[in-house]
Amino acid sequence: MSTKLAESEILPLANDVGALGNRINHSTRAAHNKIDKMMTIKFAIALRDPRIYRQGLQSYYHVFATIEECLAREIARKTKWSDILQKIWKPEIARKERCEADLLYFYDGHKEKFIEPIMSEQIKFVDHIRTVTAEKPYLLLAYMHVMYLALFAGGRVFRSSIVKAAGLFPRKDGHSHDNFLELGGNLFTFDVEDEQLLRLIYKRDYEILTRNNLTEDEKLEIISESQLIFQRNADCISEIERHNLEKFRGKISYQLANNSNYLLIIIVVLILVFYGRRYFK
Numbered sequence: 001m002s003t004k005l006a007e008s009e010i011l012p013l014a015n016d017v018g019a020l021g022n023r024i025n026h027s028t029r030a031a032h033n034k035i036d037k038m039m040t041i042k043f044a045i046a047l048r049d050p051r052i053y054r055q056g057l058q059s060y061y062h063v064f065a066t067i068e069e070c071l072a073r074e075i076a077r078k079t080k081w082s083d084i085l086q087k088i089w090k091p092e093i094a095r096k097e098r099c100e101a102d103l104l105y106f107y108d109g110h111k112e113k114f115i116e117p118i119m120s121e122q123i124k125f126v127d128h129i130r131t132v133t134a135e136k137p138y139l140l141l142a143y144m145h146v147m148y149l150a151l152f153a154g155g156r157v158f159r160s161s162i163v164k165a166a167g168l169f170p171r172k173d174g175h176s177h178d179n180f181l182e183l184g185g186n187l188f189t190f191d192v193e194d195e196q197l198l199r200l201i202y203k204r205d206y207e208i209l210t211r212n213n214l215t216e217d218e219k220l221e222i223i224s225e226s227q228l229i230f231q232r233n234a235d236c237i238s239e240i241e242r243h244n245l246e247k248f249r250g251k252i253s254y255q256l257a258n259n260s261n262y263l264l265i266i267i268v269v270l271i272l273v274f275y276g277r278r279y280f281k
């Protein structure tokens with residue numbers, strides 16, 4: 001993939017209000033702005049701390065692995081939906097393996113530390129994906145738009161010279177920005193010559209295959225599922241934040257408890273010394 005598309009092949013047009021992708025973006029604009037604000041600060045913190053970054057990565061790993069498992073299940077069923085999903089899907093866009101590679105890097109090869117979701121919002125989210133897409137396979141189209149197109153913007157942020165210069169990347173064991181991109185930044189990179197072209201082709205095929213093959217009711221359900229995906233993303237992020245806050249509080253109270261123990265010991269020793277000196281006078 002190295003040639004750009006001709007102008008006429010770029011679909012949907014930005015002002016095409018009937019295109020499903022545009023309708024999803026329009027109806028999730030407020031949710032996107034909210035999650036953007038919510039994540040920007042947290043992302044900056046996570047980018048400084050490999051342990052927080054890998055918690056986020058782990059959450060996305062389970063989501064992508066589940067979407068891809070459900071997609072494979074549906075494509076194998078050879079239905080009307082499998083044909084549509086297969087024609088839109090591109091193997092280079094799959095994230096499960098790439099996310100796993102990043103996690104192995106951040107967890108020093110310990111797969112058992114991330115292979116099963118243990119946080120309740122993550123479990124709820126992946127269970128939800130399995131249930132609703134088994135019943136209504138066309139809802140996978142919501143995940144294929146929202147979760148996968150988000151990656152292209154994320155990749156640009158990661159590779160930006162500002163991020164590199166500011167040292168805003170999860171620096172594991174003092175590794176450099178280049179080390180990180182090569183070993184731990186696979187989630188946001190695609191194994192193609194031209195990422196932008198991959199994005200354009202994915203969006204074009206999505207538009208061509210969703211325009212006439214879905215009823216208006218199915219489109220409305222996909223739009224509503226897209227809104228829910230933003231909410232679930234926000235819930236997973238908030239859960240990680242709460243978890244870290246509790247751990248942090250626990251650490252502080254542990255230190256306070258320890259320090260007060262020391263204080264008690266010092267007081268007892270001082271009392272003993274004081275009375276001991278009087279006794280031996």
Ligand code: HEM
Nearest residue numbers: 021025035036039040043145146147149150153229230233
């Ligand atoms: C720090 C948080 C985020 C920032 C700064 C951000 C930024 C952006 C930017 C700049 C774009 C425009 C890209 C373009 O036009 O090429 C975009 C598009 C998009 N983002 Fe985000 N985003 C964030 C989080 C998310 C999350 C968590 C999701 C989904 C769960 C998401 C889903 C999307 C989608 C679906 C698009 C539309 C892509 C398209 O139609 O091509 N974003 N984002």
